Amino acid sequence: MIMKAILKNCSWRAWRVWQRNFDVYRQTWKINFIPPLLEPLLYLLAFGVGLGSLVKDVQFEGAAVPYLTFIAPGLVATAIMNHGFFETTYASFVRMYYQKTFAAILSTPLSLEDVILGEIAWGATKSLFAGAIMLAIAVAWGLIPLAAALAILPVAFLAGLAFSGLGMCFTAVVKNIEMFNFPVFLFITPMFLFSGVFFPLTSLPGWAQHLANALPLTFLVSAVRGLALGKFHSLQAFQLIGLLAIAVVCTYLGIAGMKKRMLR
Amino acid sequence: MTQPAHDKIISARGLRKTYGGLKAVDGIDFAVQAQECIGILGPNGAGKTTTIKMLSCFLEPSGGILEVLGRDASAAPRFIKRHIGVCPQEDNLDPDLSVAENLRVFARYFDIVGGEARGRAEELLHFMGLHAKRAARIDELSGGMKRRLMIARSLINRPRLLILDEPTTGLDPQSRHQIWERLHRLKSEGTTILLTTHYMDEAAHLCGRLIIMDHGKVVVEGAPKDLVREHIGASVIEVSAAGDGARRFAEEKGLLHEKTSTHLYIHGAEAASLWPEAVRQFGEERCILRMANLEDVFLKLTGRALRDE
Numbered sequence: 001m002i003m004k005a006i007l008k009n010c011s012w013r014a015w016r017v018w019q020r021n022f023d024v025y026r027q028t029w030k031i032n033f034i035p036p037l038l039e040p041l042l043y044l045l046a047f048g049v050g051l052g053s054l055v056k057d058v059q060f061e062g063a064a065v066p067y068l069t070f071i072a073p074g075l076v077a078t079a080i081m082n083h084g085f086f087e088t089t090y091a092s093f094v095r096m097y098y099q100k101t102f103a104a105i106l107s108t109p110l111s112l113e114d115v116i117l118g119e120i121a122w123g124a125t126k127s128l129f130a131g132a133i134m135l136a137i138a139v140a141w142g143l144i145p146l147a148a149a150l151a152i153l154p155v156a157f158l159a160g161l162a163f164s165g166l167g168m169c170f171t172a173v174v175k176n177i178e179m180f181n182f183p184v185f186l187f188i189t190p191m192f193l194f195s196g197v198f199f200p201l202t203s204l205p206g207w208a209q210h211l212a213n214a215l216p217l218t219f220l221v222s223a224v225r226g227l228a229l230g231k232f233h234s235l236q237a238f239q240l241i242g243l244l245a246i247a248v249v250c251t252y253l254g255i256a257g258m259k260k261r262m263l264r
Numbered sequence: 265m266t267q268p269a270h271d272k273i274i275s276a277r278g279l280r281k282t283y284g285g286l287k288a289v290d291g292i293d294f295a296v297q298a299q300e301c302i303g304i305l306g307p308n309g310a311g312k313t314t315t316i317k318m319l320s321c322f323l324e325p326s327g328g329i330l331e332v333l334g335r336d337a338s339a340a341p342r343f344i345k346r347h348i349g350v351c352p353q354e355d356n357l358d359p360d361l362s363v364a365e366n367l368r369v370f371a372r373y374f375d376i377v378g379g380e381a382r383g384r385a386e387e388l389l390h391f392m393g394l395h396a397k398r399a400a401r402i403d404e405l406s407g408g409m410k411r412r413l414m415i416a417r418s419l420i421n422r423p424r425l426l427i428l429d430e431p432t433t434g435l436d437p438q439s440r441h442q443i444w445e446r447l448h449r450l451k452s453e454g455t456t457i458l459l460t461t462h463y464m465d466e467a468a469h470l471c472g473r474l475i476i477m478d479h480g481k482v483v484v485e486g487a488p489k490d491l492v493r494e495h496i497g498a499s500v501i502e503v504s505a506a507g508d509g510a511r512r513f514a515e516e517k518g519l520l521h522e523k524t525s526t527h528l529y530i531h532g533a534e535a536a537s538l539w540p541e542a543v544r545q546f547g548e549e550r551c552i553l554r555m556a557n558l559e560d561v562f563l564k565l566t567g568r569a570l571r572d573e
Contacts, residue, residue, distance in 0.1 A: 013373075016372055016373050019369075019372060020369050020372075023361070023365070023369060024360040024361065027360075099358065099360070100354065100356035101356065103322075103352070103356050104356040104357075104358065104370075105373060107322070107345060107349075107350035107352070107418075108345060108346075108370065108373035108421075109342045109346045109373065109374060109375075110373055263322070263323065264283065
């Protein structure tokens with residue numbers, strides 16, 4: 001019954017929420033561009049140049065890959081995850097809780113379903129922007145071929161939907177903004193470290209590999225690296241389907257949770 | 265705005281909203297006709313805001329029938345929300361956008377875009393006396409300006425019904441009168457208005473008809489003047505520092521009265537004619553003769569006990 005009501009209340013009007021967020025983003029776009037631009041540069045400098053001088057080539061699918069080339073797709077994937085997840089957690093929470101923006105929109109023809117869909121689509125857009133900036137740097141640096149980078153863009157949006165949806169599920173239940181520290185330290189940070197961004201998962205003990213293989217970021221790192229290094233197989237295709245499934249399920253749960261939170 | 269005057273804008277029958285065991289709205293019946301200005305009064309927790317949230321399709325009723333603009337509120341929320349304007353108690357302007365952008369972005373939610381949206385925004389900024397502030401940020405506005413912008417925003421879709429939850433709470437007298445003046449103009453243009461307020465003078469000034477709610481129910485309904493006449497009379501004698509002697513005075517004479525710990529209030533049609541006697545009895549400095557007002561009605565019907573929020 002809940003599912004039927006949610007489906008009935010979803011509409012194209014979600015686009016209006018996306019437009020609102022885009023309008024705000026555009027006003028301060030110069031500032032908005034700086035973090036996603038600096039972030040990859042700092043990472044590439046620290047891990048690639050600093051750590052990379054100590055690390056020899058990495059074995060990937062039977063080929064020796066320079067360390068910087070190996071981690072660049074992983075850093076792209078991390079940026080995609082972070083920007084989607086942080087948008088629908090901290091930023092959406094501020095709009096919902098402090099600014100009452102959602103409540104204001106609810107007095108227009110939009111439904112809460114529209115609002116949440118629009119927020120998640122916006123989070124995915126932020127993922128796409130961050131991925132695109134990072135890819136531009138990687139292409140300029142000669143780490144990812146241009147054609148591969150273009151193929152990664154739709155993946156960035158798809159994964160953005162998954163991580164934004166995931167974020168929205170937490171936003172629906174946290175009591176206050178400080179509580180986001182829990183998913184960040186228990187979920188986002190471990191994924192950053194153990195999803196194959198910095199080292200092949202085969203270096204981990206067997207049980208840890210199983211655990212790591214179930215992480216959403218592992219799906220994304222694998223798919224992005226597969227596209228970047230020309231090793232995209234059926235496993236990566238399944239991992240993309242997995243991300244799509246996460247996006248659908250989390251969007252549904254996020255909407256259901258927000259309805260419970262806001263429309264009591 | 266050319267609906268026939270008998271057009272029913274709101275019709276509520278047995279309307280209820282319950283939270284677990286709490287009956288926030290407990291079976292209320294009321295109707296609002298086109299071009300009316302109706303006020304809902306009541307102490308905190310009486311159910312005013314819950315009623316308004318149901319009318320504006322923010323909350324679904326737990327029971328009863330609620331029709332707004334002839335459509336069922338649970339079945340047609342998008343239709344209803346498209347044609348009403350809502351100004352909630354709490355300012356929820358968009359702090360990420362300028363004053364004019366607030367209106368333009370809000371218009372877009374109603375599919376009012378481009379030149380039409382800009383024109384509508386300009387018009388409303390003039391109407392609400394905010395045009396000089398059109399480029400300002402929201403946090404640069406005074407409380408009164410924010411309130412006026414909230415009302416401007418709720419008018420962006422040219423609503424047939426305007427719902428205002430405590431439109432002037434916390435404002436200085438100048439700002440209140442400025443808002444009243446705008447609401448009068450809207451009334452004269454034919455907009456149906458429903459508002460809640462804690463200010464009796466506001467209710468008397470703006471509303472043709474009032475509903476007083478308490479404990480989720482409608483206590484009484486009527487025109488402000490009729491309510492005062494029926495429940496209090498024309499005038500009231502207030503006796504200060506009134507002790508038991510004052511109570512006996514009122515009881516012996518069989519007067520309609522209310523005794524608080526410090527004051528005696530004498531109501532009823534004969535209050536004015538008793539004035540000389542009251543002055544003889546208690547001394548002129550302790551007696552005041554004044555017109556009966558809505559606050560007398562309100563306190564008589566809902567009591568003087570403080571309410572929890």
